[in-house]
Structures are given as structure tokens and as C-alpha cells.
Amino acid sequence: MSSPYHPEHAPVGDVGAALMMIDSRLKGIHAGRTGTDPEQQVLVQQFAASLGPKGVDDLLDGACTLIFMFMTWLRKAHEDHDKDVIEYVVPNLVATMRMMPKSVRPEAIPTMAGLVIAAGTGLSPNLWRKQYGDWTDEEMTPLEATAFLLAEHINRIADDPDFATRLITEALTRADEF
Structure with a gap:
């Protein structure tokens, strides 16, 4: 029996x-900018405001799809070495988030x-989250941080600062071919 949280039941959103938002953050970090660039923050806020409610929902679903795709890649990479992705990725992610108290409040870390x-x-992150109600404003930055940290983790494993972005871009290109 298929779980109601299986990805086949989930909206893909605006991946x-x-x-684009995650790649922009990655490039900012690699360019040596630390902290939140006020100009970039204004641009992100303007972008989010231009989306409207449906667009914001699509962006949230897209971020969850990225998390799912990143974790799928990480799971396969860890299985190739007989390792459990949860055991190796989650503690590192949680520890990193705990070092980011201005961006990720402690109460958002368990979510x-x-x-x-x-x-x-193998479950859809957005369907899993939906069972607990609507997204809160306080979860937006931690959600972005989660996708960012997973992408950065993948980039470090691959020893390539653009690998995670390329991974998703190539998957989107292949999906368009069908």
C-alpha cells in the first residue's frame, strides 16, 4: 500500500x-560574502512579494522538491558505501543549524x-509537513537554509561548487524531454 506522503501525491512546485534562490546563496557564499547581503535580501523579498499566494506556495513546494531530490542523491551516494544517509546527513545538518541561531530558531530545527x-x-517533505498545518513565516528561512545546506553538502562530497545546481538542472532538462 502506498503512503499518502509518497512523492507521487505531492505537487512539484516551482523548482x-x-x-535560483539556492544557487544565488551558494554563489554569494563562494564569492566571499558572509551574512545576509541587505541588497540581496530586498531582492528576495521583492521576488517573493511578486509571486502572490499561489506563487509562494509553488516556491515552497519547489524547495521541498529540491530537498527530496538532494536527499535522494545523497541516499544513493551513501548506499554505494553501505552507509545510512540519515545517520550521516541529519546530525551534521542539525549541528550546522544550531550554529545559525539568527537564521534558524531552535524550535524550527526539529521540523x-x-x-x-x-x-x-522516500517520503514527500511537503506532504509530511502539511500534516502539521500551514507553513509559518518563521519556517521560511529555515526551509531555505535546509535546501542550501544540503546543496552545499552535495557540493563538498562532489568537490565541485556547482554540482548540486547542475544535478537539478540536468534532471529538469531530462524531465522536459518527456
Whole structure:
């Protein structure tokens, strides 16, 4: 019996917009900018405001799809080495988030860990989260941080600062071919 949280039941959302936001953060970090660039924050806020309610929902679903895709890649990479993705990724993610108290409030960490565990076990993160109600404003930055940290983790494993972005771009390109 298929779980109601299986990805086949989940909206994909706007993966392109979510990837653009994560890639922008990755490039900012690698360019040596630390902290939140006020100009970029204004641009992100303007972008989010231009989306409207449906667009924001699509962006949230897209971020969850990214988390699912990143965790799928990480799970396969860890299985190739007879390792459990949950055991190796989640503690590192939680520890990193705990070092980011201005961006990720402590009460958001269990939810973000749950999203990652759901994705790592083949469940849709957005459907898993939906069972607890609507997204809160306080979860927006931690959700972005979660996708960012997973992408950065993948980039470090691959020893390539653009690998995670390329991974998703190539998957989107292949999906368009069908």
C-alpha cells in the first residue's frame, strides 16, 4: 500500500525558482560574502512579494522538491558505501543549524530535520509537513537554509561548487524531454 506522503501525491512546485534562490546563496557564499547581503535580501523579498499566494506556495513546494531530490542523491551516494544517509546527513545538518541561531530558531530545527528524514526515507517533505498545518513565516528561512545546506553538502562530497545546481538542472532538462 502506498503512503499518502509518497512523492507521487505531492505537487512539484516551482523548482526553477527555488533552485535560483539556492544557487544565488551558494554563489554569494563562494564569492566571499558572509551574512545576509541587505541588497540581496530586498531582492528576495521583492521576488517573493511578486509571486502572490499561489506563487509562494509553488516556491515552497519547489524547495521541498529540491530537498527530496538532494536527499535522494545523497541516499544513493551513501548506499554505494553501505552507509545510512540519515545517520550521516541529519546530525551534521542539525549541528550546522544550531550554529545559525539568527537564521534558524531552535524550535524550527526539529521540523527541518523531520523534512530531511522524510525525504531520506522516500517520503514527500511537503506532504509530511502539511500534516502539521500551514507553513509559518518563521519556517521560511529555515526551509531555505535546509535546501542550501544540503546543496552545499552535495557540493563538498562532489568537490565541485556547482554540482548540486547542475544535478537539478540536468534532471529538469531530462524531465522536459518527456
